[in-house]
Amino acid sequence: MLALLVCAQGRVVSAETLIDAMWGERLGVRGGKNLQVLVHRLRKNLDDPGRIRHDRSGYALAAGPEEVDAWQFADLAERARTALESADLETAAALQREALALWHGRPFAGLDDVAVLAEAAERLEQERKRVLAERIDADLALGGHAEIIPELISLVAADPLAESMGARLMLALHRAGRRTEALDAYRRIRAALAEELGLEPGPQLRSLEQAVLRGDPHASLDSTARGRPAEDRQPAAPPEPPCMLPPRVGDLTGRDGEIGGIVEVLRGRPPGTPAICAVSGMPGVGKTALAVQVGHDVRDGFPDGQLYVNLRGAGPEPVGPSQALGRFLRALGTPGTAIPDGLDERAEAFRARLSGRRVLVLLDDAADEAQVEPLLPPGDGCAVLITSRAALTALPGARRLVLQVLGPSASVELLDAITGRAELTTDAATAARLAELCGWLPLALRIAGARLAARPHWTVDRLISRLEAERDRLDELTHGTLSVRASLALGYSGLAERSQVLFRRLGLLEIPDFAGWVAAALLDDEPRDAEEVLEGLVEARLAEYAGMDDLGEPRYRIHDLVRLHARERGEADEPPGATAAALARLTGAYLHLAERAHRRQYGGDYTVLHGAAPRWDCGEPTAIRLLADPGGWLRSERLGLVAAVEQAARLGLSETCWDLAMTTITLFEAQGLFDDWRHTSQVALDTARRAGDARGEAAMRYSLGTLELFRQHYTAARPHLDAALTLFEAVNDHHGQALTLRNAALIERVEGRSGTALRGYRHALRMLRETGDRHAEAHVLGGIAQIHIEGDRPDAAARLLETALAVYRDLGNTRGGAQILNRLGALHLSQGAAGKAEDAFRQVLAASQAVGDLIGETYGLLGIGEALLLVRDLDGAAERLEHALATATELGEPFLTARAHLAGGRLAAARGDPDLAGTLLDTAAVAFAEIGLPVWHERARAELRAVEEARPFLPS
Incomplete structure (x- = not known):
């Protein structure tokens, strides 16, 4: 309260x-x-x-404001804004630092299940980001670029897709004379955008890159100068009426390519047939404005007239073709008494009037082909331009264009043209944020621009802050007769009931795109039937095709503003309990598919714990098709899995939440998605604690402890595993105890306590055999074998490894087998059997590449390099070790990175470069010490001592 x-x-x-x-x-x-x-x-x-x-x-x-931190933050932020408006940068920066110092974690933490507070927390978080960005900009303007570089590096690492913060890092590095690092930062951001979103960097980043390449001392955060739209050409006066076209939109921007393409179609009409171009797109995307602009641009090519009718196809009462023909015939000079009554007769009279003439017919907002076909002219020199939310794919001879939202730069240009605000030209980040909140949708941009033009006392930031509240955004995007909500509502009202239901429930999704099976879960229907309903929404332009995923499955998405309207309709129209039930099915479907993906990779429900949460089965044919490549499915559904865990948490579905988080561990781990692993496990842990779910809490403490092991944070792992073991014992879960004991033994082994580790492994092995977890049993055998390898007992190690490898192969677990082969390769290396080692590591590399395991791939490369080094193939070793080091660094794997430095030091010593060898070996030794691996630390120090001892005997 x-x-x-x-x-x-x-x-x-x-x-x-x-x-x-x-x-x-x-x-x-x-x-x-x-x-x-x-x-x-x-x-x-x-x-x-x-x-x-x-x-x-x-x-x-x-x-008072000083007694509540949130109020104090708002007061300081406002005072800083006033200082900025007065160009007092030092005062502004000081106030912003004071404001930001008030933050400690997420606002209202622990109260996320209260919708009002969750929204308020998000608003505060967005305001914090804005203040942080303004403070950094002030520091840059004051010449503090060098001092803020470490902070900017951390911010960009936390959110590599935040282009504006990446631009600030580039600028700071450039001004500090670190041009190479600035360009490296650009390349990393570009790679992240391409991988995550399939996008190229925006104009601000591209402009900065060019400025850095030129060595421009005046580089800034401002985008490159934006061109203005060309002056409208004066249309040639038609020799005679009619001209029914509405007036053109004077500030149409960002559509030159589309206009050129349509003009080419309309002017390049083939003999004997009319040129037909159909423009489709979502509500508010600017189809009418574009068509009218084209109509005016080509008037000189149609001197016998330009006809126009708004067919109102998106509404509940479309204009009938007979009514439209009556208007056209009157405009062409047919007396009212001579206009026939029947549709067919009117169509014949219309075609007769246009025979031999050159007339443009613009049919705006068509419902479907049946409404359009009677309005088509004969082919003698006429052309037809149609706009519709539907694609009109059955219209014969038509060239089709799907109109998309504007790009970010064109969106800002449109805002600038409407408002004339200096803020939008001088503050690229603010302009870009306003355009983003409008979803780059022309209608929304026009409304936002009109509101700013009508209220000159409003700052752009004020409108941005109002738009950032998602619940109020559609209210804000209304001005006079313009309304995004009204435009979307028109399309919604024309949907069939089943389509309306799916539309409302798609608003529940919190992911950028989704697969067709999601519609089946939301509707509780067969996938084939549900996808037909979804495709109907695509045809109505309330959803859109987003491309194909790695599995060749179509992906879909909905525009942000469409999603907000869908949520509104859901709150108003969904029956009680329907929303929660739909989300429960969706999270249950993700759990069902993730569980099956795990089984395919691990040969069964091994190294994983499950609860009794309900699953939603999308059907055997769909599951088989989707999970033919479990790794590819994960790459496609990664964001959906994370969102499903979060939504299960908000619904209070503790077992679904932790079971899904637990099942995705092995999927996330295989592809190095450690942030997703940590986030989902923490969300599920918090949910289990709130629900009093001891087993769920144990499973998530085990998960977080295992994650720390993978990150080589052994000190951080131990408390999680200790807590998990206590909780598993309390609920009498032997499988959970065994898995936890196995990982605790791993800590003992890597920290050099082999006797304790061996006892822990054997205890875990007995319990795993009782519970039937063959995969974990084989993993433990590999751990015991490693102890024998380190204790110089190669024969015992080899027997255990061969047994473990046979288990993995029997289970069909390629990745587990690769891990055992990696240990066999290490055993062969320790015995000087370079050929056998290289063969084992090549199998590791091939198997890891087959399942998309980047960590396993790095181990394979590293092992091959070490085997080649053993036989003095120094060039071959260098190639593999450099590749391994690059991949390990990219993955953020400290142990693998240290291993690669160790091997690189040996290679440098073999090449007679003691200085480089010493540097690399010292780097490896320090890293092993920081990780807490005394055995490996001593190996690196021993190699370093050997290099130093050999230095006097090397040629000078």
Whole structure:
């Protein structure tokens, strides 16, 4: 309750609002009484009854700005903004630092299940990012570029897709004289954008790259100068009417390519047939404005007239073709008494009037082919331009164009043209943010621009802050007769009931794109039938095709503003409980598919724990098709899996949440997706704790401990594993105990306590054999074998490794087999059998590449390099070791990176370069010490000593 009152910033909050936020409809008539009790307790805890004021309107928190950190932050941010407007950068930066120092983690942490507070937290977070960006800009302007580089590196590492922060890092490095690093930063950002979003960097980053390449001392964050639209050509006056075209839009921007393509189609009409071009696109994308512009541009090619009709196809009452023909015939000079009554007769009269003439017919907002076909002219010199939300694919002879939203730079250009605001030309980041919040949708951009033009006292930042509240965004994107909501509602009203249901539920998705089977889960329907409904939304331009994934499956997406409207319709139209049920099916479907993907990779439910959460089965044919390549499925559904864990958490579905997080561990680990692993496990851990789910809490403590092991953070892993073991023992889960004991033994082994490790492994092995986890059993055998390798007992190690390899091959587990082969390769190396070692490591490399295991691939490269080094193939060794080092560094794998440095030091020594060898070996030794690996640390120090001892005997 205190948090809700803090959000109100001293304003009165009604009792009804507080009850609804905290309990919804669960308390009924008891809500008022419970609220009074809560107010009493809060006043007591605050030790000052006067802090909570009450009147007829509701409750308010009585406090000064300096007493509430969120209020103090807002006050400091506003004062900083005032200082910026006065060009007092030093004061602004100081105030911003003071404001940012108030932050400690996420606002209202632990209260994410309260919708109002979750939204407020997001607003505060966005404001923090804005203040941080402005403070960095102030520091740059004050010449503090060198000092803020470390901070910028951390910010970009945390969010590599944030182009604006990447641009600031590039600029700071450039101004500090570190041009090479600036260009490296650009390449990393570009690679991240390409991999995650399939996008190229925006104009700001590209402009900065060029400035850095030129060595431009005046480089800044401003985008390259934007050109203005060319002056509208004066259309040739038609020799005679009619000209029914609406006036052109004078500030149309970013459509030169589309205009040129349509003009070419309309002017290049083949003899005997009319040229037909159909432009489709989502609501608000600017189809009409584009078509009207083209119509005016080609008027000189159609001197006998230009006809226009708005067919209102997206609405509930489209204009009938007979009615449209009547208008056309009158415009062409046919007296009303001579216009036939029937549709066919009117169509014949229309074609007769146009025979031998050169007329352009613009049919705006067509519903379907049946509405359009009677309106098509004969072929003698006429052309037809059609706009429609549907693609009109069955219209014969038509050239089709799907109009997309504007690009970021064209969106800013349109805003600039509408408003004339200096802020939009001088502050590229602000302009880009406003355009992004409008979804680069021309209608939304026009509304935002019109609001700024109508309210010159508003800053651009003020409109941005209002738009950033998703719940209010469609309210803000309304101005006069223009409304994004109204445009979308028109399309929604024309959908069939089943399509409306799916549209509403697609608004629940929190991922950039999705597969067709998602529609089946949301509708609780067969995939084939559900995908037909989804394709209907694509045809209505309320969803769109987003490309093919790695499996050759189509992906879909919905525009951000469409998603907000879908959520609104869901809140208004969905029956009670339907939304929660749809999300439960969706998370259950992700769990079902993730479980099957794990089984395919591991040969069964091995090294994983499951709960009793319900699954949603999308059907055997769909599952087989999707999971033919489990790694490819993960690459396609990675964001969906993360979002499913988060949504299960918000629904309070603890078992679904932790089971899904647990099942995805092996999938995330195989592709080095450690951030996703950590995030989903932490979300599930918090959910299990709130639900009092001890087994779920144990599973997630095990998961986080295992993650720390993979990251070679052994000290951090131990508390998680200790807690997991205690919890598993409390719930009598022998499988969970065995898996935890196995990983605890690994810590003992790598830290040099081989006796303790061996006892732990053997204890785990007994329990794993009881529970039937053959995969984990083979993994333990590999761990015991490693102890024998390090204890110079090669024969015992070899027997265990061959047994483990046979288990993995029997399970069909390619990746597990590759891990054992890696150990066999290491054993062969220790015995000087370079040929056998190289063969084993080549098998590791091939197997890892087959399953997309980048970490395994790095081990294979490293092992081949070491085997070649053993036989003095120095060039071959160098090639593999350099590749291994690059991959290990990219993956952020400290142990592999240190191993690659160690091998590289040996290679440098073999080449007679003691200086390089010493540097690499010392780097490896330090890294092994930081990780906490004494055995490896001593190996590196021994190699380093050998290099130093040999130095006097090397040629000078």
